[in-house]
Amino acid sequence: MNIERFCVKFFARPETNLDDAVFIEIFHEWIRLKTLPGILLDVADYRHVPDGPGIMLITHEINFAMDYSEGRFGLLAQQKLSQGVTQQERIVDLVRATVTFGALLESDPRIAGQLSLEGGAFHFLSNDRLTLPNTAEGFAAIRPDLEAAAAVIYPGQTVSVARLDNDPRDRLTVVVEAQPVDIQTVAEAIGALV
């Protein structure tokens, strides 16, 4: 499989409770200080949109969203440009970038324990319906890459890789699930730049 445009989403744990406005200040600061790798561009505010992408940090390579789609709050990362040679590398790279982002956010003093992201599971979403459609064949095509990536992200664990039963017009969505763990722990395990 060779797909450049895809997303991953890590969900917030139930104890998360904060005013999204704080993300605006943090993301602007990250742009100013170049806190994350990549080319950081802008902040987008979609708090007014129900079930929308919330506050976004737009970068040249990835759009990060504090996202409410499907009625579940979490950190969504939308890969636009990939560097990795293999699909497995590209998936691991995006997960690494996302858990880096999540761990940094959780540790920001302005968040102060109000945000907790579950690191032991994530959704993979194909964002290219032509290359990787929402079909059984599509799932079969990406499954080996996801399993190989999961072995790197969650070393030594039994990981479930299952297709989400959604509307065929929606994006192919795969649930990758290991043992519950803090996102900080995942970041450390895969050498994220925290």
Next chain:
Amino acid sequence: MLNGKHPKSTWKAHLGDIIPLHLAQEIDEFETQMELRRQGKVDEKVFAEMRLRRGAYGQRYDNGRRHDGEKSQDIPFPNVELTKGPDTKWEAPGMQRIKIPYGGLNSEQMDVLADIAEEYSDSILHITTRQDIQLHFISLDDTPDMHRRLAAVDITTREACGNSVRNVTACPLAGICRDEAFDVTGYANETAHYFLGHRDVQDFGRKFKVAFSGCAQHPCGLTSMHDLGLIAKTRVVDGVEQKGFEMYVGGGLGAIPHLAKLFDEFVPAEELLPLSQAIARIYARYGEKRNRNKARIKFLVSKFGIDEFRRLVLEERQTLENDPEWTNWLENIESYNEAALPEPASGEPIELGEAFEQWQSTNVYRQRQAGFVAVTLALPLGDITSQQMRRLADITRRFTGDAARTTVEQNILLRWIHEADLPALYQALRQINLHASGAQSIVDVTACPGTDTCKLGIASSRGLAGELRQRLANKNLQYDAAVRDIRIKVSGCFNSCSQHTVAEIGFFGSSRNINGFRVPHFQLILGGEWDNNAAHYGQTFGAVPSKRVPEVVDHLLTLYMEERQNGEKFREYIARRGKKAIKAEIDPFTTVPSYNEDHSYYADWADAREFTIGDIGVGECAGEVVSLTDFGIALAEGLQFEAQVAVEKTTDQASVDNAARLALEAMVSAAQAVIKVQNIDVSNDPAVIVDEFKTRFYDTELFFDPYAKGKFAHYLFNAYEHRDKPKTLDIALRLIEEAGLFIEASHACNERLQAAQLTAPANPFTELLSRKVTAVSA
């Protein structure tokens, strides 16, 4: 929509059999121009206008700089030297505007719009104040595929921006309105398609906006603020009812608003297109081209006066040769009639609570057809997610005859709903969070993109609009009969994209320097009239600090509710109190605490950075003024490039023939472009083009190179004369080379004509032109 394996790995291949040929060719040409621009073979200014005419707009920070609140920083794009327009980085995210004529959408189109918003944008579709749809944070490299996917469901982005006829808008209630003279849907759509790519609308100095309304008294069409406004009317002649339009011309908002002037009290439907075409030709011929601030048709109408303008147009109308496309659609106009589902879609009646009753009171319109209603979905700031759009497509299929419309108030209207289906529809909308009440009321605040994404934005219009919307809804003002019909519209700058001038309460962004600090402000506009097709423009009442605007709105509404007399409208109340008295009411809200006291006043809504106007760039609303000749030569370059590609890897006879054909086409296309300097109406027939080129540019020696003289013109003449002879690879390669030289000579000729400042199309003084250019050449 894809359901299985796809052996074809590109959208071009996958949709090749589905996209109409002419649309496919246009998109291929644009993709070729993109490649040529990457190679530096197309001028950046010419390319900017080309992409604008494909709806691919620039976005804030695309000059590669962004102020971070402390200083302006360069954005280190990987290929920073590659540009898509003057001072516009190729890799910077941009905006895609998608034209939706009369706002008409079906469910299949909604599905595709949802898919592309998800895959290429940020999963948000934004409805504009001209019934378009916009996607933001787009990579230019993705646009050809995006255009193909849209073309496959009959949507074109052509001329969504740039100096041409923009989206043709129409009242979203057309066909179901209780007060309309007749349904204007078909007339709007046929007008849109007639002018799409029409040669007479390619040489404007600025954009040209057309709007249709079914009646004079409601605001849905906003005809008074359009370049060309048409209000449906009927009259009886010899006992036969005749359909036609009250025609207005020269309206517009922007920094200098103009109310449209009455051009004709009754234009019969048969004359709609020819008369509009004559107006377009007069605008193209006499409109300002160099100063974009004076280039809209409103300035031309003012300059000539409506009577002289009318005389010129009617004179021009007489010169037009009959075009069957002016009227051949009229006999099928009834095909635009929409139908409902034969029976209600829902089963047993459902009991719903107060929220449903409130929603009905603000969002439901009873159609003139008994038993049917239309429902407005109040989209916050015009935004809808891709997931919502996809589910809305399902709802549209389930409850309507598969038709919806976008509105100029940045909402979506579902039509032809059985009244019995309202509870089930409400439930379905509630499931996707599209059940907000207050559509088209005081809480339904309209905003342009402002500093969020617009290069011209001064202050955060969406930030302010979101704040106002929330505060007003918390007070349930959408249910208060006294104030609910007041419209609030917020623009990020004076250009009036939110249509703030015609709102009862309008704002546009500005900036003030206070003790050495920049403070975001909004100019307050009061007294505009939304009703009667936006018949009155409001007046400014001074600048208010952005963070104090909610207090100002509160105060004005309180005053109005306490002091209004005999049910007077807000506009009437403002007029009665007078500008001086109202200004005195607002003045206490214009003070700003010192920076040390409260620095929140020194940042904008929804933006943590200290306020600056350092990010304002050069807008692309006006497009680039690129002549028809520049355009045509650029297209010729694309054809010559394709000829090279044709024999790059394969040299079989079919490829050789194709390359030779494309090389000749490139020369003919360049010749046609050069002819347009003198004759905008040049034919598309190659024989006529070659002949006319010879007469106008070879015989007069206008095309002659100072050293090579007529050599390059002979390339064209020889290639055309021997066009039917068999071609070898050597001949094809020679033709390609000659085409390249001919195109260069065309550029040079055009530059000589420009240097002589004799570039106006349709210039009748050929002899004079010839003498002057020859003198310049010498």
